[in-house]
Amino acid sequence: MRITKLFVTFTIMLALPVIVATQQSQAPPRQGGAIIIDDPGPLPFTIKPLGHNVFAAIAVPGSGAGSNAGFVIGDDGVAVIDTFQKVDAAKSLLAEIRKMTQLPVKYVINTHYHIDHVTGNGVLAEAGATIIAQKNVRDWIHTENKKFYGANITDAQKASVEGLTSPTQVYDTTLDLHLGAKLINVRYELGHTGGDSVVFIPDANVVFCGDLFWRHTLPNLIDASTEPWIATLGKLMEAHPAATFISGHGDVGTVDDVKAFQGYLIDLRRMVSEGRAGSKSGDALVDDLTPKLKEKYGDWSAFNNFAKRNILDTDAEFAGTKKIPHPVAP
Secondary structure, eight states, X not given: OHHHHXXXXXXXXXXXXXXXXXXXXSOOOEETTEEOOOOOSSOSEEEEEOXXXXXXXXXXXXXXXXXXXXXXXXXXXXXXXXXXXXXXXXXXXXXXXXXXXXXXXXXXXXXXXXXXXXXXHHHHHHTTOEEEEEHHHHHHHHHXXXXXXXXXXXXXXXXXXXXXXXXXXXXXXXXXXXXXXXXXXXXXXXXXXXXXXXXXXXXXXXXXXXXXXXXXXXXXXXXXXXXXXXXXXXXXXXXXXXXXXXXXXXXXXXXXXXXXXXXXXXXXXXXXXXXXXXXXXXXXXXXXXXXXXXXHHTTSBTHHHHHHHHHHHHHHHHHTOOOOOOOXXX
């Protein structure tokens, strides 16, 4: 049941498992060449203006958006960062963009392959967007995402993952995009999955971090390498000390929030290392460390969901037994 539990607690939907039905990965209906966007009711996210036509779309907990997203309006088009966990949320995001501008949606940038950040890709692709990601995402989106359904994944669930719209443009380490005079820097960084992108908007001083930053929220470490992740966060803070940081989960943050999250990873590694030095492992390690983590981080979101898993994943990382995605050989 270990993998199934990971699936159930994958996103910030604390009460509900992530269920991606087959129809969610299908293209939205079209009429006369236009995408039909039904009235979705209450938005599953909150739009937060960040200045210079940059906007964060912060998921409403339990809504089904599953993770944060955002968009940038430039001189000749729009770039969207991540596309949520459900197609309906992506449709709602497109509808909100259309209220602000009729410029074409030129790009979608996936910050990583996890299913709660990419399920709406097809909606934006149908609207004309090029889907962009670090090169590892192209394969992992259709393979690694299956693990979140557990060992008893059904044929329909496999089909839903295989039907996700994958990136049509990939990059290795750096990519610069232009929306007229609006510059967007996309950079590959280590830590969360091995295929993570950070998106920086220089004129707005905004950094979209994807799941490399969780604001006051315990992270999912299923694919993580925490030592380089800590270094990545240090690099981001040094390069952008006055920036606005958009988390993958949680609210908009500052450099202090990024520092606090880095501190969590540092504390977690230290505690697990000390526990291992005392010959603790498995449930004994969890029982020893959970109260210590709770004393400092118990009020963070998803603590009850991820504290145990974070301890065990970090223990496996130290032991060299943790399974993480590896790039497909060219």
